[in-house]
Amino acid sequence: MKGQTLAELFERSFDLVGVIRADRYMSEAAKSQKAIPNPPYPAMVVLGLAYPKRELNHSKTHLVPSFYTFGNDYHLILHNRIDNVMKDLPYAYWAGVDNHQHDERLAARLAGLGFFGKNQLIINEIYGSYIFLAIAFVDVSLESEHILGVNDGCGGCSVCIKACPANALSEQGYEQERCISHFNQSKQPLTDREIRLNHSLFGCDVCQVVCPKNKEKGKLTHPEFKSSGKEKVAVDDLFKLSNSAFNDKYGDMAYAWRGKTILMRNALTLLLKQKNPQYNDLIEQSIKTHQASWYVKTAKKILRKLRTYEKL
Numbered sequence: 001m002k003g004q005t006l007a008e009l010f011e012r013s014f015d016l017v018g019v020i021r022a023d024r025y026m027s028e029a030a031k032s033q034k035a036i037p038n039p040p041y042p043a044m045v046v047l048g049l050a051y052p053k054r055e056l057n058h059s060k061t062h063l064v065p066s067f068y069t070f071g072n073d074y075h076l077i078l079h080n081r082i083d084n085v086m087k088d089l090p091y092a093y094w095a096g097v098d099n100h101q102h103d104e105r106l107a108a109r110l111a112g113l114g115f116f117g118k119n120q121l122i123i124n125e126i127y128g129s130y131i132f133l134a135i136a137f138v139d140v141s142l143e144s145e146h147i148l149g150v151n152d153g154c155g156g157c158s159v160c161i162k163a164c165p166a167n168a169l170s171e172q173g174y175e176q177e178r179c180i181s182h183f184n185q186s187k188q189p190l191t192d193r194e195i196r197l198n199h200s201l202f203g204c205d206v207c208q209v210v211c212p213k214n215k216e217k218g219k220l221t222h223p224e225f226k227s228s229g230k231e232k233v234a235v236d237d238l239f240k241l242s243n244s245a246f247n248d249k250y251g252d253m254a255y256a257w258r259g260k261t262i263l264m265r266n267a268l269t270l271l272l273k274q275k276n277p278q279y280n281d282l283i284e285q286s287i288k289t290h291q292a293s294w295y296v297k298t299a300k301k302i303l304r305k306l307r308t309y310e311k312l
């Protein structure tokens, strides 16, 4: 099959579509010495779907995650779109959206969806970096590939490097351990540095919001990403609802996929920034009832500081 033909089928459901041979992806991945599983099928479809930029602020009662998690959960949206295309084709396939061991950004670069920015994101000339990526390996042998053109790059720009609040970016690359989006999605106790730096309920948008390649980008073009009303999370819900009740209410939001406890821990850092002691008794209660030691350790440390604001 021609990569062009396979691409045409996916273009009805995705903004960006490239098709490459899986063995080319594997040989590039081998150069980076990343441990990547063998592709199950010989053709690799690389997909991009644009999402909108939104800006909301924390309040004393509601906290805000990164805007890429707004609207319906993108994992499900992209999976559904892939399944809908593949259901009419006679080929076996395997699809992945975000939570898997393959390197979507490498695949996106090879398929020409965009260039690899110094902020570690794939940047496309039409959509900027506001694109969700997905891949699908398809059991078909390719006569030819379908690669989109990329003729851009960061050049001498270093805006994101200067703007990163955690000094995680440099001309030499990226230090994942320093990155706010990495540590606020990890199930671990937060260090004093991490508590001080964290500014979001989940994720971090700084290095893409400041990027000049994103100017005028980030329009709402797909209805699934419309705001659902659950973009702000009530602090009461975090500390009063059971895990299953929280999941019933917020489980269809992408920020919920790592569970409620991680959001509670991140919320503590935001309450501390606000010098907001109004949830102290609920936090105290959560320390008594929660099993995760990484949560309890962080909560005890922050609650000690929040107690000092009670008397002010």
Ligand code: SF4
Binding pocket: 119, 163, 164, 165, 166, 167, 168, 169, 178, 179, 180, 181, 182, 204, 205, 206, 207, 208
């Ligand atoms: S996500 Fe935030 S902390 Fe991580 S590199 Fe970008 S700006 Fe820095």
Ligand code: SF4
Binding pocket: 117, 118, 119, 120, 153, 154, 157, 158, 159, 160, 161, 210, 211, 212, 213
């Ligand atoms: S801010 Fe500048 S250096 Fe950073 S990704 Fe955008 S264009 Fe590249």
